Amino acid sequence: MLDIHFIRENADIVKEAARKKGVEVDIDRLLVVYEERKKLEQELESRRAEQNRASKTIALAKGAERDKHIEAMQHLKAGMAESEEKYKKVMEEWEKLMLAVPNIPSPDTPEGPDESGNKVLRQWGEKPAFPFAAKAHWDLGKDLGLIDTEKAGEISGARFSYLLGDLALMQFALIDLVMKTITSRDMVARIAEKAGLAVDTKPFIPVIPPVMMRADVMGRMARLHPIDERYYFEKDDLVLVGSAEHTLGPLHMNEIIEEAKLPIRYVGYSTAFRREAGAAGKDTRGILRQHQFDKVEMETFVRPEDGYREQDLLVAIQEHLMQALTLPYEVVIVCTGDMSKPDQRQIDINTWMPGQGVYRETHSSDYMGGFQARRLNTRVKNAAGEITHVHMNDATAFAVGRTLIAIMENYQQEDGSIRVPDVLVPYVGKEIIRRPA
RNA sequence: GGAGGCGUCGCAUAGUGGUCUAGUGCGCACGCUUGGAAAGCGUGUGAACCGAAAGGUUCCGAGAGUUCGAAUCUCUCCGCCUCCGCCA
Numbered sequence: 001m002l003d004i005h006f007i008r009e010n011a012d013i014v015k016e017a018a019r020k021k022g023v024e025v026d027i028d029r030l031l032v033v034y035e036e037r038k039k040l041e042q043e044l045e046s047r048r049a050e051q052n053r054a055s056k057t058i059a060l061a062k063g064a065e066r067d068k069h070i071e072a073m074q075h076l077k078a079g080m081a082e083s084e085e086k087y088k089k090v091m092e093e094w095e096k097l098m099l100a101v102p103n104i105p106s107p108d109t110p111e112g113p114d115e116s117g118n119k120v121l122r123q124w125g126e127k128p129a130f131p132f133a134a135k136a137h138w139d140l141g142k143d144l145g146l147i148d149t150e151k152a153g154e155i156s157g158a159r160f161s162y163l164l165g166d167l168a169l170m171q172f173a174l175i176d177l178v179m180k181t182i183t184s185r186d187m188v189a190r191i192a193e194k195a196g197l198a199v200d201t202k203p204f205i206p207v208i209p210p211v212m213m214r215a216d217v218m219g220r221m222a223r224l225h226p227i228d229e230r231y232y233f234e235k236d237d238l239v240l241v242g243s244a245e246h247t248l249g250p251l252h253m254n255e256i257i258e259e260a261k262l263p264i265r266y267v268g269y270s271t272a273f274r275r276e277a278g279a280a281g282k283d284t285r286g287i288l289r290q291h292q293f294d295k296v297e298m299e300t301f302v303r304p305e306d307g308y309r310e311q312d313l314l315v316a317i318q319e320h321l322m323q324a325l326t327l328p329y330e331v332v333i334v335c336t337g338d339m340s341k342p343d344q345r346q347i348d349i350n351t352w353m354p355g356q357g358v359y360r361e362t363h364s365s366d367y368m369g370g371f372q373a374r375r376l377n378t379r380v381k382n383a384a385g386e387i388t389h390v391h392m393n394d395a396t397a398f399a400v401g402r403t404l405i406a407i408m409e410n411y412q413q414e415d416g417s418i419r420v421p422d423v424l425v426p427y428v429g430k431e432i433i434r435r436p437a
Numbered sequence: 438g439g440a441g442g443c444g445u446c447g448c449a450u451a452g453u454g455g456u457c458u459a460g461u462g463c464g465c466a467c468g469c470u471u472g473g474a475a476a477g478c479g480u481g482u483g484a485a486c487c488g489a490a491a492g493g494u495u496c497c498g499a500g501a502g503u504u505c506g507a508a509u510c511u512c513u514c515c516g517c518c519u520c521c522g523c524c525a
Contacts, residue, residue, distance in 0.1 A: 042487060045494040052458090052494090055506050059455035066505095073505035214515095256447095256484085379484095387484085 001222075001374045002101050004034060017104040020111050020336035025100040033094045040087040047080050103371040105336050106308070106345035112335030118348070119335070124319065125328030127352050132414045136355035137405040138286035141167070143416055144435050146408075147287060158284065159276060159291045163404070166433045170407065170420070171294065171400050173427030175269055177324070178296050178397045179206055182267055182317060195316035199309050204267040204298060209247040211270050212238045220375040221249050222342040228277040244268035245366075245394040248299035252378045257301065257390060259382040263310065264301040267397060269294070287401050288360065296397040303380065304370065307391035308345070311367040314395035315347050318363045321398065325421045327406050328352040330359055344369040351402070355409040362402045365395035 007014050008031060015027050054076065058069045110119045128134075141147030146167035152160040163171060181187045182204045189201035215232065218224040218239050223246050231240040241247055248268045257264070272295045276282075283289035298317070302310045315331065322329050334346035345367045350359035370389035373379070380390045411419040418433040425431055 038487065041494080045487070048495085049493055051506085055455070058505065070505045077505070 001098055001371060002103065003370075003374065004098070007031070007101065008034065013104060014101060018102055020105060021102045021339070021341065022113070022337050023100065023102045023341060025097065025102075027101070030094070030097040030101070033090060033097060037087070037090050037094050040083060040090060044080070044083055044087060047076065047083070051076060051080075102341040103344050103369060105339065105343070106367070108333065109339065109345055110333060110335045111337075113337040114335075115338050117335030117337055118332045121331045121333055121347075123328070123330040124323065125326065125352070127328050128354055128410055130354065130412075130414075134354040134357075134409065135412060135416075136286065137288075137353075137408045140355070140408050140412055140416070140418065141286065144418065144433060146433070149286070157291075159289065161287045161290060163287075163401075165436070166420075166428060166430070167404060167408075169428050170404060170424060173424040174398050174400055174403055175294075175296055176427055177423060178321060179267065179269075181321065181324075182265075182298070182397065188313075188317075191316050191320045192313055194320070195312065197309060197313055197316060199306070199313050200263050202263055202265060204265040204300075207244075207248060207266050207268040209241075209244050209268045209270055211241050211247070211273070213241060213247050213250075215239050217250050217253070218246055220253070221246055221372055222375065226277070229275050231273050231275060240273035241270065242274050243272050243295060243394075244270040244297035245299055248297065249372060249392060249394065250376055251299075252301060252390070253376045254378070256379045256381050256387065259303060259380050262301060262303050262380060262390070263306065266299045267296060268299065269296050271295075286405065288405060290401060293399065293401040295399050297394060298397050299392070299394045301373075301378070301380075301390045301392055303382075304388055304391045307367055307369060307393065310391075310393050311345060311347065311365055311395070314365050314393055315349075317397065318349050318365065318395065322349065322351065322362075324423050325403070325407065327403075327410055329362070340366070342366075342368050342371045344371065349396075351406040353406060353409050355412075360402065360405075362399055362406060363396040366393065368392045368394070 011027055018025050054073050058066060061069055110117055146164055148162040152162050183206055185201055185203045188203050192199050192201055215224060215237050248266050272293055274291060276289055279289060298314055300310055329349050329351045332348045332350055334348055339346040343366050347365045348361050349363035351362040353360050369391055372392050373389040378390050379387050381387050407421060408418055413419060420428050420431055
């Protein structure tokens with residue numbers, strides 16, 4: 001949600017933002033409704049003031065005098081009911097319009113209708129040149145006994161899978177790698193320095209968050225809709241999270257944080273659940289697009305003026321981890337038509353998948369500004385006592401499944417085996433994953 | 438799942454229909470005092486909205502209701518605690 005004062009003073013900017021994002025919202029109507037709201041509010045408030053004064057008189061009065069005052073109050077009250085009803089309706093419309101207003105894209109966000117408008121900022125690494133036909137991960141997974149989607153289909157349905165043997169071990173290896181890296185102040189400092197970022201080097205707090213949450217709180221994260229994308233349990237009014245971000249973001253809901261405590265950084269590990277409602281027939285092979293996958297997610301809270309730099313740090317961390325795995329990737333700034341409504345700036349990392357011959361999205365980094373914080377009521381108070389909304393960033397550390405795909409396809413060898421990336425060897429306990437005897 | 442208790446200004450508490458624009462203590466801030474500090478004393482001490490300001494309105498878990506008037510009474514929901522049952 002944006003600040004109504006900001007919308008009023010910058011109606012053109014907001015309209016332009018909605019147009020660029022392809023969001024339908026009538027800003028002029030919103031402003032009219034806001035004026036109505038204010039008018040009604042003032043009217044109601046002055047009547048209430050009168051009521052409060054009269055109430056005190058009654059408390060002190062006695063006998064017939066008192067009865068007279070009470071009767072007068074009854075009249076006053078009857079006159080208010082209509083205004084109150086009108087006010088309620090106006091508020092409802094106001095809220096509905098406010099929730100429809102998208103966040104303003106950053107100045108460096110390219111304008112575009114969809115994915116085709118995204119801009120590659122940089123590329124890193126060398127695509128492996130195999131002297132043989134590269135296999136896709138689903139073939140590698142089947143041949144080496146690492147992935148079983150057929151059995152999962154019988155047990156759970158499409159878009160579920162069993163990860164087996166060394167691939168399961170490698171999942172824990174990835175989680176351990178990222179946890180050890182970013183919970184260390186020293187490592188955060190090194191990554192920031194390498195990226196040339198002057199930021200606080202406070203390390204991340206590791207979290208295992210809940211994977212189910214109240215529907216209304218997810219709504220406040222601006223992540224409930226489209227509801228078809230969520231697994232929703234009506235009986236309990238609970239939703240399965242689509243990312244750890246969904247339960248990490250509200251960690252400071254309804255709080256006022258002392259500015260000195262910022263930045264606050266969390267790294268959460270959780271399973272993520274997605275219905276993939278609009279993706280029928282898309283990426284049905286392998287484990288790229290699953291109903292259930294595990295993810296390590298970063299979520300940070302910073303002062304408004306540190307928001308963009310914080311996102312740069314999160315992207316630097318993502319790149320550091322991918323470089324540690326020596327996986328070729330590209331960094332992409334997502335255009336207006338492809339970014340989500342609460343985003344101010346979205347940066348993705350796409351990783352080269354030789355088996356499929358394309359870059360596929362493995363990371364996303366969302367800078368929300370104060371958009372989510374306003375709805376979550378998460379605020380920050382500075383030394384002067386001024387209160388503003390905290391700025392929030394979330395970003396993938398590892399989408400484990402997709403990272404495993406990238407490793408499998410990039411590290412495959414001619415004999416059908418997979419080399420384990422050097423940094424993961426100590427965790428996995430071997431250098432080569434071969435077909436089981 | 439059963440039984441009971443409780444949710445008040447950062448924390449702890451008071452408050453059982455009109456003087457509550459919520460008292461007190463702690464904490465915090467400022468001042469006095471002091472060579473300096475502690476103690477002591479004094480003053481202040483939340484948020485949202487409207488307003489140029491003065492000021493006004495709202496908020497005692499959330500919502501609805503009763504009443505001229507609700508922190509206080511009623512209902513629904515949410516959360517927390519205790520005991521019992523079940524259980525990774």
